[in-house]
Amino acid sequence: MLSTIVLALLVSLTLYALKIYTQFARNLAAAKKSGIPYVIIPFYQLNRLYQLSQLFVVPIARKLPVSWTEIWFDLTLEWGWARRYEPFKRFGTDTFLTVSPERNQLYTADANVISQITTRKTDFPKPLEVYESIKIYGNNVVTSEGQVWRHHRKITSPPFSEKNNHLVWTETLEQCQAMVNGWFDGNTGKTESKTIYTLADDAMRLSLYVISRAGFGVRLQWPGTGGTHANGHVKNEEENNTSSVGNAQKHTMSYTDALGSLLHNILWVLIVPPFLLKHLPFQRTKESYTAFVEWGKYMNEMFQQKKATVLKGEEGDSMDLMVALVKGAGITKESSTGEKPPAQTLTDEEILGNAFVFILAGHETTANTLHFCLALLATNIAAQRHLQADLDEIFQGRPVNESEYEEVIPKLFASMAGAVLNEELRLLAPVVGVPKSTLKDSPQPLELGGKTCTVPADCYIAIITPAVHRNPNQWPTGPPANPQKPSHPLSNLDNDLEEFKPERWILDPDAKHAASMPDQEADTEASHLGVNTAADTSAALYRPPKGAYIPFSEGYRSCIGRRFAQVEILAVLALIFSLYSVELAVDAYASDEEVGKMNDQEKFEVWSKARDEVNRQMNEDMGAIITLQLRKGAIGLRFVKRGKERFNCNAR
Structure with a gap:
């Protein structure tokens, strides 16, 4: 009996090894035939079992002789952010394949290759299996392809118009002013704020409130700004931010808390199926499930409210996302002739799925960009002063919120404000790897370095954004600021x-x-389809080669909300830096009293320590979980009224 089991086990292992060898031989043959440079690796990076086992595999592999692993090992890990352009320079090519037993994978940082891939939309579709986890409420514009995607895109595009961008502008200015007032404890006479370590959370709240208003017609109040009951008593934040959405008596969480908790626990919600999440015994999973259910209920109530409004013909000229989804799905005003209404072309689940994905995609990415813009400007005082000078020219002493949107937005795009936004997105694009693929049994020709190559069939493609944006073959370069102390190792x-x-x-x-x-x-x-084909940058600024600058992706599948995000970020930069300067917190190195007694050289030394720490954080403590963000610690900043700055260390 034992010998039979052993024999069966040996046969199974032999067959499995033969299968692995056959797959590898097939993949290697395709790579050799492709004409594209390739590297052989033992593990497919996206294999779930390998990802789960990295906790054990990586320490073992690190102990092997470097000569055995130096070529391939890092390519089996998430290397796009950590290594950036280095692998491409090491291999002497801006596009290469990795060959593993499971699947071939193509990496590129070549603008011409990217342009080909993103414009040939049917040849290089999105690998939809990567997006399965974000269908938790229903299929949507992100998780679909082909005709289904076209249908979703056409329906979801109307709210992302210049008319709605005007609302984004005004709502952002109002919420941003409330945020700044909170930093100064509501005392506008103070010359400087306390040290702010909550900027990441505050930016998340700001972005959430703006998209709730401009995307869903839900007006949320910043904490501390209040509102009043009919009896004159001040409402608390939960009352303000629940009563405007749904029936508060049906819920165990406010709208804001439900959405905030859902986004905070998004990995649990995306990875663990709801039926399992509901029964796991951990506090975090219980919170995640409750937030998932509660926000779904809020969205469904909002959908039913908007649906009833549209059926009565009472939506007016409202173009928020939920109204667009309702109308685009074929739900229209009831006919007075008794005519049968057209069939609904989006299911209720698809409507909720699109609502969720726009909150998810439009909230975190914009918030992180705001956070990093402020932190980077604090480390580069010269750039901050240049920005302030441009804002002074544009607004001519007028309050930002009293300026005409149509007049100032083109100027902001073309000024240092637009340059700061572009540069932050070049360095810290929200998505580290833009996924594409070839279909099974469908290899695709590709022009590479002046010759025609072939991308193998069933090949996963990763456009490595940090490498694309740092490719010296397609970006003008200058000498490093300090060759002895490089910005990246x-x-x-x-x-x-x-x-x-x-x-x-x-x-x-x-x-x-x-x-x-x-x-x-x-x-x-x-x-x-409502695809905005205008350039990401102003014609007055430097225009990178097509495919070299892709913070919003490229082509037909580019980000539908990019102008929404750009207007929001430019509004924040304009409001804050027209009135204030942002400085690095030096609390860890000197007290306010000590700084007050320092000469310029001493201030420079303490400021340099804070700058070096922020630069370290933005290299080493960043990571991508859906989007690139600060995964550890917090960046301390202080906001001061212009003219009251303590540090002017690298201003020119």
Whole structure:
């Protein structure tokens, strides 16, 4: 009996090994035939079992002789952010394949290759299996392809218009002012705020409130701003932020708490099926499940409210996302002739799925960009002063919230404000790897370095954004600020592409005065789908080669809400830096009293320590969980009224 079991086990292992060898031989043959440089690796990076076993595999592999692992090992890990352009330079190519027994994978940092992949949408579709986890409420514009995607895209695009961007502008300014007032404890006469370590959370709240208002028509109150009952008593935040959505008596969490908890625990919700999440005995999983259920209930109530409004013809000219989803799904005003209404073209689940994905995609990415813009400007005082000078020119002493949106937005896009936004997104694009693929049994030709190559069938493609944005073959470069102290230990040691230098985008300092918004490219199909084909950057600023700058992806699948996000971020930069300066907190190195007694050199030394720590955090403590963000610790900043700055260390 035992010998039979052993024999069966040996046969099974032999068959499995034969299967692995056969798959590997097939993949290797395809790579050799492709004409694309390739590296052989033992593990497919995206294999779930390998990802789960990395806790054990990585320490063992690190103990092996370096000569055995140096070529391939890091390519089996999530290396896009950690290594950036270094692997491409090491292999001497901007596009290469990795060959494993399970699947071939193509990595690229080549603008021309990216342009080909993103424009040939049917040849290089999204690998939908990567997006299965975000279908928790229903299929949506992100998790679909082909005709289904076209249908979702056409329905979801109307709210992302210039008319709605005007609302984004005004709502952002109002919420941002409330946020700043909170930093100063509501005392507008104070010259400086306390040290702020909650900027990441505050930016998340700001972004959430803006998308709730401009995307869903839900007005949320910043904590401390209040509101009043009919009897004159001040409402608390929960009352303000629950009563505007659904029936508060049906819920165990406020709308804000439900959404905040859902986003905070998003990994649990995405990875663990709801039926299992409900029964896990941990406090975190219980909170995650409750938030998942509660926010779903809020969205469903909002959907039913909007549906009833549309059926009665009472929505007016409202173009928030939920109204667009209701109307786009074929739900229209009841006919007075008794005519049968058209069939609903989006299911209720698909409507809720789209609502969720827009909150998820539009909230965290914008918040992180705001957070990093402020932190980077605090480390580069010269750039901050340049930004403030441009804002002074644009607004001419007028309050930002009293300026006409149509007049100032093109100028902001074309000024240092636009350059700061572009440079932050170049360095810290929200998505580290943009996924594409080839279909099974469908290899695809690709022009690579002047010759035609072939991307193997069933090949996973990763466009490595940090490498694309730092590729010295397609970006102008200058010398590093300090060759003895490089900005990154591996990538671009001989140039400045790892450094925050928004001035690299400025071509003509006076061009902002006559600037206009980027024009749409002529593309009938794109216009029909509501795809914005205008450039990501102002024509007055540097325009990278097509495919070299992809913070919002590229082509037809580019981010539908990019202009929404750009307007929101520019509004925050304009409001804050027209009135305030942002400084690094030096609390860990000196007290306020000690700083007050320092001379310029001593201030520079203590400020430099704080700058070096922030630079370390933004290299070593960052990580991608859905989007790139600070995974450990917090960056301390202080906001001071202009003219009251303590540090002018690197201002020119």
